[in-house]
Amino acid sequence: MLSASNIVKHFDIGGARTPVLREVSVDIEQGEFVAVVGRSGSGKTTLLNVLSTLIRPDAGVLRYRDEDLTGLADQRLNTLRQSDFAVIFQFHHLLPYLTVLENSLLPFMRSVRTVPRAATERARRCLDRVGLADKADRLPGSLSGGEQQRVAIARALVKDSKVLFADEPTGSLDKGTGGEIMALLADLHRDGLTVVMVTHDPDYAAMAGRTIYLEDGRVVAMAACPA
Ligand SMILES: Nc1ncnc2c1ncn2[C@@H]1O[C@H](COP(=O)(O)OP(=O)(O)O)[C@@H](O)[C@H]1O
Numbered sequence: 557m558l559s560a561s562n563i564v565k566h567f568d569i570g571g572a573r574t575p576v577l578r579e580v581s582v583d584i585e586q587g588e589f590v591a592v593v594g595r596s597g598s599g600k601t602t603l604l605n606v607l608s609t610l611i612r613p614d615a616g617v618l619r620y621r622d623e624d625l626t627g628l629a630d631q632r633l634n635t636l637r638q639s640d641f642a643v644i645f646q647f648h649h650l651l652p653y654l655t656v657l658e659n660s661l662l663p664f665m666r667s668v669r670t671v672p673r674a675a676t677e678r679a680r681r682c683l684d685r686v687g688l689a690d691k692a693d694r695l696p697g698s699l700s701g702g703e704q705q706r707v708a709i710a711r712a713l714v715k716d717s718k719v720l721f722a723d724e725p726t727g728s729l730d731k732g733t734g735g736e737i738m739a740l741l742a743d744l745h746r747d748g749l750t751v752v753m754v755t756h757d758p759d760y761a762a763m764a765g766r767t768i769y770l771e772d773g774r775v776v777a778m779a780a781c782p783a
């Protein structure tokens with residue numbers, strides 16, 4: 557479904573052009589749940605950002621459903637990302653002055669001036685899916701950390717995305733709350749969503765079907781997790 561070959565990415569670190577991804581190749585099958593693990597600084601976030609087309613690689617090829625994305629213009633890449641990809645981060649990035657429902661509608665607000673009623677209904681269903689139906693009119697600040705991350709997940713689901721990219725989605729949560737978020741991601745995966753998740757936690761990586769280990773910008777191992 558998503559295939560990256562020989563991806564190279566450099567960043568300017570301390571004035572020196574430094575390789576952060578060194579010829580990374582990964583294939584993500586439709587319906588897979590893949591964990592990306594590795595030490596801090598090994599390039600996990602950069603890889604996720606390349607796969608989700610948030611940043612462009614310096615070299616290598618990224619293909620999605622048999623389309624070469626490498627040469628696509630920004631506008632077409634944005635359209636594809638908005639329709640097929642969803643991203644959640646360690647911090648939820650909710651807007652504090654919008655309600656839970658309004659936050660979950662944000663993907664629609666960027667593209668249309670008035671939110672269609674069908675979108676509002678869909679957002680309510682997504683909030684229901686993440687267990688927040690009764691908190692739609694609250695402000696994020698009045699929710700717990702786990703609930704805030706659930707809103708971010710609802711916002712990611714509202715567009716009927718095909719691939720969910722999650723960069724340490726439990727990174728700012730305690731273990732119990734993190735476990736609830738992981739159970740929710742596993743549920744969504746069972747329902748057919750393709751999930752690519754960066755995590756530090758071996759227990760959470762074990763919930764994925766496969767783990768990709770990064771070390772210093774290289775894939776050093778790939779292991780299927782026992783079911
Ligand atoms: N935008 C950036 N500009 C400069 N250096 C960056 C940038 N993003 C990441 N880096 C550097 O690239 C390396 C890999 O970062 P990252 O992909 O965030 O690693 P990880 O997510 O595994 O901790 C780190 O040394 C980091 O400091």
Ligand SMILES: [Mg+2]
Nearest residue numbers: 600601602723
């Ligand atoms: Mg990171």
